[in-house]
Amino acid sequence: MLEIQELSKSYGKHLAVDRVSFFVPDGQVGILLGPNGAGKSTIIKSIAGLLRYQGRIGIQGMSARTLEARKIFGYVPEIPAMFDALTVREHVEYIRKAYDSDITEEEVQALFQRFELADKQEKLGNELSKGMMQKVSICCALAIKPKVILLDEPMVGLDPQAIKELKKIVLELKEQGVTVLISTHMLEMVEELWDVMFVMDQSHIIGSYRKEDVGEKDLDDLFFEMTGGEKR
Ligand SMILES: Nc1ncnc2c1ncn2[C@@H]1O[C@H](COP(=O)(O)OP(=O)(O)OP(=O)(O)O)[C@@H](O)[C@H]1O
Structure with a gap:
């Protein structure tokens, strides 16, 4: 499980993440969805221990700053090193x-x-x-x-075969009880994967959904309603 409580992160005077809280249970796929610059990578890097931040991040009930927690999570950065x-x-x-x-x-x-x-x-x-x-x-x-895996824009730069394989792997991880957090700005990439979705805009989570509550509703409609944009 992954628990984020009141996470805030500033770069100098710029508040990139403002008191964000969310929870992803064991065996579920959480999605951070939002436009460029919304704060998704900042959240993922904070969880991965790469940034100083305010707030609390829990991994399987342990603080993410502990060695025990670090040993059980995997992180795929947006830009591979x-x-x-x-x-x-x-x-x-x-x-x-x-x-x-x-x-x-x-x-x-x-x-x-x-x-x-x-x-x-x-x-x-x-x-x-x-x-x-x-x-x-x-x-x-x-x-x-890992028991918890963070994937920051994982499909970007992958060929279609690798995207297909990665999606299969995410579903297998879920079956094994692994907690998955994926950041993306492309809703269609995660349509068949998600359990909980956190929609971000300008440093905040502006809405969250659980798959079982959304039912047959069109995700694109929900997303654009929330962000005030136009449907493609
Ligand atoms: N190292 C940094 N120094 C200063 N500002 C930063 C830094 N990294 C990110 N920011 C700013 O913080 C905000 C959030 O950036 P972040 O990379 O978290 O967004 P994102 O939602 O992951 O965007 P993208 O989809 O483009 O990857 C942006 O306004 C960005 O300009």
């Missing part, structure tokens, strides 16, 4: 060791197969395309076998 001198395989190996993960070699190979990285395992970080880096970054986060 690779080690230039490590191969694809070594990236995953590094994470496996750092997190003392019990992921097996077979499971690592299965992940590489799913993301079409099996024949790229010996390529170095600085020899990868942007999309390949994104795939390695996803494999690294999954190699932790």
